[in-house]
Amino acid sequence: MAAALANDSPKYRNSLICCSPRSVEESISSSSTSGCVSAEESIDSNYIPKSITIKNLKIDSTATREEIEKAIIQCKELVLSSPQCSDERKWLVRYLVELRLRLEDLKDADGQIRSKVTIKGHHFEQQTNISNRKQYCDHCSGVIWSIVQSSYICSDCGYVCHYKCVDDVCRVCAHVVMTEKGQFEMHICPEKGLAAQDYKCAECQTTLTFKDSWNEPRLCDYTGMYFCTTCHWNDLFAIPARVIHNWDWDKRCVSRLAYQMLSISWTQPYVDVENVNCKLFSFIAELEWVHKMRKDLEWMKRYLCACPEGTSLLSPLFVQLGDVNKKYSMSHLQAINDGSLETQLTELTEICRAHITKCRLCSGKGYLCEVCSNNEVLYPFDSGAIMCDRCNSMYHRGCLLRKAQKCLKCVRIDARKKCNVEDDVDANLEYDIDKFIQ
Structure with a gap:
């Protein structure tokens, strides 16, 4: 019985006292102790043996105190009348314990449960x-x-x-914590040690010691803090810092707080790859390609937002990836690693490109190359076009190379500014001479 309980509780999962360590997905070994339900049955708490389904013992969560007391009396009678070591008695004993726990809950709340x-x-x-x-x-x-x-x-x-x-409850809501931070922890396991925590759990302040196997300290790979077995269930999750710095998607043990924080923030654009690790684009070709496509989507978004018909193409994926903050969510980075985002982006860009080039309103906002002066309309998201950083003029890449990468519009602007400066200097000199003669 003790072994089954130790293996069943997440508190002792993969701990020293666990008689047969197992993962979350593994099933629990059944127990043959009399008066105790088997672990296979306990996985489904709504399980009822077929032999007693006709007795209507099951009650819902809104049952009153009188209904529970009546069910307890009936359950006691059935326990005494059932065969020893049978599945029926095992289920009835467990159900009797549950009914008594429920009755204690109602007594503490004076018969009313807060919704x-x-x-x-x-x-x-x-x-x-x-x-x-x-x-x-x-x-x-x-x-x-x-x-x-x-x-x-x-x-x-x-x-x-x-x-x-x-x-x-002593744990602050993970949603509140992530809303205040607005970003992930970008240092890989910033461990400070048990001494910095005064040998206490980072959440419930329970004293931690390696001598007591019932309350061993467990390290959270995301926060770098130590937790007790009640606050750390050895949940596995990918760590954002390891992904950004090393593109490491291996899952590691995290605390319950970190697990909930990562779960609710997995789809939020919190990761700024350019500022944290810009070299990652050089090593991950898929990430570099998506980064280029995001720049194209940013320009496409300006065209589509100004077009009444183009606003219907602004899907949630387009809005997130075409955002000007250039941040990524962990779900998008995971899709890049899996290869599923490439197909979605290709289809999305082709649809948007086809609309912009065929729409009379959007195509009228294109550019013409001043060097070759042909009728080909250029757009900022075209791979064969290049834009001047100063005046936003568009040229063919080959045409700009022939002009030694000098923008013709910028040359004219500089020449005009130079003429205006000379005219101002001449006017000031004439004024100074007149003043000297007087």
């Missing part, structure tokens, strides 16, 4: 339609029996906890 709770930036809402997926409390790391135990979930970061644990 919404706000604490530490969390906006908790009572879970009513719970899926069959097994859930664990983020505060105590215990199993949430969804059949009878009431629980809360934060609508912003997904923090899940028991009804009894909601008032003791």
